[in-house]
Amino acid sequence: EKFNNALTTTGSSYVEIPFGPSPDEPEPAGGALRPGPRGIEFRFKTFGMPNVTTDARFSQSLWNITSSNAGGIIDTMAVVLEYTGSAGTNSGSYSGSITSSYEEWGDVKFLAADSAGSMVSASVFGPYFDGGWHSVLVTTGSATQWNLEVKNKIYSGSDGTQLGFQSSSVVSVEENDWRHTGSLYLGGKGDNHVIGVNGKTYRTFSGSLQEFR
Numbered sequence: 001e002k003f004n005n006a007l008t009t010t011g012s013s014y015v016e017i018p019f020g021p022s023p024d025e026p027e028p029a030g031g032a033l034r035p036g037p038r039g040i041e042f043r044f045k046t047f048g049m050p051n052v053t054t055d056a057r058f059s060q061s062l063w064n065i066t067s068s069n070a071g072g073i074i075d076t077m078a079v080v081l082e083y084t085g086s087a088g089t090n091s092g093s094y095s096g097s098i099t100s101s102y103e104e105w106g107d108v109k110f111l112a113a114d115s116a117g118s119m120v121s122a123s124v125f126g127p128y129f130d131g132g133w134h135s136v137l138v139t140t141g142s143a144t145q146w147n148l149e150v151k152n153k154i155y156s157g158s159d160g161t162q163l164g165f166q167s168s169s170v171v172s173v174e175e176n177d178w179r180h181t182g183s184l185y186l187g188g189k190g191d192n193h194v195i196g197v198n199g200k201t202y203r204t205f206s207g208s209l210q211e212f213r
Contacts, residue, residue, distance in 0.1 A: 006210040020181035039139035042212040061188025110148040122169035
């Protein structure tokens with residue numbers, strides 16, 4: 001028998017994780033920064049589609065990274081979830097019209113600050129509000145190119161789990177990498193549980209998280 005543990009949040013809690021280069025890495029010559037992590041992977045599950053009239057779960061932070069510079073503590077990167085479907089609406093206005101086929105869909109976005117302080121993003125559109133688990137992987141092979149990949153698995157009684165959805169997106173960001181020391185907030189941290197990124201607000205995540213690494 002298998003047991004899976006998960007962190008379940010309701011929009012008011014997060015986990016703070018020290019983030020930055022390993023102190024065991026040798027100091028590079030010439031004053032360069034030690035290399036930081038090359039990827040972050042985790043899984044998330046929402047509570048399903050938000051209520052279009054009463055729910056605040058349209059824009060949420062899955063994690064955000066803050067670091068220190070001359071201007072103080074700033075958000076340098078984040079992975080956010082945006083609901084773009086039409087929960088409770090139909091595909092047409094006529095009697096008997098079916099429910100919209102994209103009502104469970106939304107965007108997972110990777111946001112990163114460039115050298116000018118503006119946020120650029122990679123985005124993947126998928127069925128994230130179906131109540132199932134979705135895996136997110138953010139990787140970098142250099143200091144300027146980042147890859148966002150999202151996938152899920154669906155259960156099939158005939159042969160176990162099968163890959164149900166997979167998509168990826170790439171973004172180039174000048175002079176932003178993971179070599180600076182800071183904190184990663186799993187679930188998202190902000191004033192009054194609201195994270196402001198690039199002029200838009202994201203609430204602390206409501207749902208379940210697991211397998212962060």
